[in-house]
Amino acid sequence: MKRIAILGLGLMGGSLGLALKAAGFRGVVAGYARRRETGEEALRRSVVDEVFDRPDTAAADADLSVICLPILAIPELARSCADRFKPGSLVTDVGSTKRVLVEELTGLLAPRGVGFVGSHPIAGSEQQGLDAARADLYDHAVTVVTPGPGSTAAGVRAIREFWESVGSRVLEMSPDQHDQILARTSHLPHLAAAALAATVGREPADEALPSFCGPGFRDATRIAAGSPEVWRDIVETNRANLLGELEAFRRELDRAIEAVSSRQPESARTFLEQARQRRRRLTDRHE
């Protein structure tokens, strides 16, 4: 690849530009940002080599275009560039849900001879914007690559190698499998943490309450500090899977309530022991 376009220069796009430089990419990185000042700042920090004020001029002639925008802005941007992507070139994205995006972008790009392979680098959720960009964001991160009907084997291989070049560990799966897994491991925990924060922070509240919201509470609800706009899009594009997980969570919560209200101390212990074991199975490799 000689020319890569990064469309969107926030945390994800900005970090990608820095990571490509750090990895020794020798070609040209073209960038597009919605706000002019962001583009100028990206040039100043050498996040990109060239900056454009229109996405389609940034994407023209690129061998690979990476769309780094909030989920629902991705198809819109792809439409505005559709006739300028170079035939035979590749397009990918960094959206946190994949089924809807792969459907829409494949339908748009395949007829134009442009290959699309969806990506989801699992990195950077709470901070936003170019200011937070850093060269090591993708280093050791898991990046899921989700081939669809518009992906060729060569295209998938190129996208895998692209993410590996900036340090990611790549996993490959279908868009549906990706969205099901993420609903369980990420989208449910986000909604559960938000509901927990909303409960602890409800009125009326003892004025001493904040003194008790220490590390335990902060860790348990940290993900609920994420951008409501980002999460609105995730909910919107993964609703059915998320609702399934929320219902499963309500069933477990009801089991917890039953165990606590049973007045049999061992019921609560058994519930907590099972939860601890399940958590350990999921996190053993990390801790």
Add this chain to the structure above:
Amino acid sequence: MKRIAILGLGLMGGSLGLALKAAGFRGVVAGYARRRETGEEALRRSVVDEVFDRPDTAAADADLSVICLPILAIPELARSCADRFKPGSLVTDVGSTKRVLVEELTGLLAPRGVGFVGSHPIAGSEQQGLDAARADLYDHAVTVVTPGPGSTAAGVRAIREFWESVGSRVLEMSPDQHDQILARTSHLPHLAAAALAATVGREPADEALPSFCGPGFRDATRIAAGSPEVWRDIVETNRANLLGELEAFRRELDRAIEAVSSRQPESARTFLEQARQRRRRLTDRHE
């Protein structure tokens, strides 16, 4: 105070002995551990100056006895020492719930002329045992002191100063107020995190699932790694408050489910925005 007895030499008791030394306490620290090897190890590490194999001999002659055992073991130990605590001396404990303990220990000790003031140092929840003990466990920790009908003003002041001497910030409140606040800020989050871990870890599960249980999931469920025995006792002695919080949580969860299922993207955004604001109000002083 010339002689302090630490009854129970696990994480809490062991750290207290180390903290007293570090703070320059000039008197004698007597210790009791259920297991002989623990007592020997405590002597070896200079956690205490003397060690006894019976709690009542350790407590005899002490000006202050601090009971550092799991909640439900505290009244039992107090009963076994009741006739040996020095009249006019003080007793406190480190249990994570207070109403039940203050009731039981006041009933036991007040008739014998022994003062009781409950304490709850909010420190160290996941690790256990003397091996994990450290001199700075109470440093900058909040310690709640909960006077009851068996507490004199002088006794409360002495207990406050005791915890301040090892670096704690002391808050004073009634046992009921303590248990209500902790049900909301600590006991509910623990049960919610356990229910979340149980949901994410349920069967059937995609074999790729653990690869996705990264920092977000680990933080959100970390408190669920705590000892089921410790938490069984907390549930048992704070059941009514905890059930009230669990019901409030279920209502918020139902609001979340409604917002997600409404198919109106702004409903989810509004719910998440409100949760984020409430969290910020609770944690502003910490982050």
